[in-house]
Amino acid sequence: MNSIQKNRLKDRLFMYWGMFSTLIGLVLLVVFIGDILIDGLGIIDWSFITNLPSRKAEKAGIYTALMGSIWILFLTAFIAIPVGVAAGVYLEEYSKKNWLSGILEINISNLAGVPSIIYGLLGLEVFVRIMNLGASVLAGSLTLSLLILPIIIVATREAIKAVPKSIQDASYALGASKWQTIWHQILPASGGGILTGVILALSRAVGETAPLIVVGALAYVPFAPDNPMDEFSVLPIQIFNWISRPQHGFIENAAAAIIILLGITFIMNGIAVYFRNKWQKKWK
Template sequence: MNIFEDANRKQIAKRRRIDWVLRILFLFATSIGVLALMALLTDIVMDGLSRLQPELFNNFPSRRATQAGMKSAIVGTLYMLAIMLPLSFVLGVGAAIYLEEYAKKNRLTRIIQLNISTLAGVPSIVYGILGLTIFVRMMHLDRSLLSGAFTMTLLVLPIIIVSAQEAIRAVPKSRRDASFALGATKWQTVARSVLPSSISGILTGVILAMSRAIGETAPLVMIGALTFVAFLPDSPMDSFTVMPIQIYNWVSRPQEAFQELAAAGIIVLLAMLLLMNFSAIMLRNKYNKHI
């Protein structure tokens, strides 16, 4: 018995040493990423804090750094989100409900599910090429706000579908059975039991997908979103620009003043992203309390 006890103690001690070494390695790797991020954020804040003036939000882009602002880029981003949000929510959540609640589990649905999961990892530039081909050229929407919103909707749809499916799948089967036992139809069960129980996860996925969309540049560059727009779009068919493209335009200029403007634009974009992520957390916590 003593031999076996000694062997067990040695194995336990060995596992603890390995666990300690791995913990230190993971902590070291995490620290490098966090320190690099903090250094980058500190550099951006130091460069752009002085440019966070009302003129940044009230002025249009200009070739003079002292007069330049990002009003058209901020408004263009908000307009694009206003078109994307209802489209992506209805299409994405509708597709998730169909695949989880109505579609038969056969080979075809497995292929569709595999394709959706694959599309969620496709590089964003591919969606830009697709949007250029379909919306700009085939549908003749030109380089408009509408074509940009449609392209970004294609980008976020797979993410929303996958996250909505996971949220719907997490609803216990007992809730569906209880609803059916009370005489509810399939749609009544989905609308009054499944969706209220999964809405927190669905909204979290939608908001995080929107957060990704407002930080994307490649698809909008492909469809020709302009970098210098000194007006606000009056209709969905007008030309537009968004915050990442305006920031990229300023970064590409050699003057230090434009570099500071770009840093200020990055701060505004980060604040918007943090606000959206905070909203996702608040909505999730709110609806979880009511379940």
């Protein structure tokens, strides 16, 4: 075999290895979802969703945790979206290139990399203790809002960047002010991209466990929250709690709850991808 043939062989081998690597991740994902479906699908029925937590595995349901997750989802969206989008608009449209914008940028990039549990420590000290909100839905939502803020800001900036400059120029040329241009032209034009980022960020928030444990969310809550100051649990914490129990029945419960959580996460991701594709077509 001469060296060219040898190189060709290596090239081939690497190609198969690359294919294998690409597929292995996806295969594992499938295996693993399949395994969870086998473990948990039999458990899911209406009573599993509407039952309160219980000491007995077969009686236990996810009602309070699911309601907690829904509360967290909406409250976090309510807090994080306006602040995140506003900050993104400021950085992209107003901020001049100076030391402050430099610091803001490096800071946001750093925040995006801070482990989620650190946000939990921040929330515990600031919201739970200092602001005296206790281990409430509000404290949890505020904590998660800070966690997903960098994601929303970055997504907003990217979406605004993708809007053709000509739209802006046209608006200014008609005598519109800066804010009018942003409100009537830029935000609607970048809306799809922002929405994609927001949904992905919220999907992350729904799946978060660690920061909420640190903030003090409980594994056992007898009632669903009915106002922002109530104590709460969320699906991931319920799952974590069930995984930690030795009796086998709870493992099946955990698998069933995982199916519901994954369902929520994947649907949100699917919606995000749908909006992204629809929006990208608009500009291409």
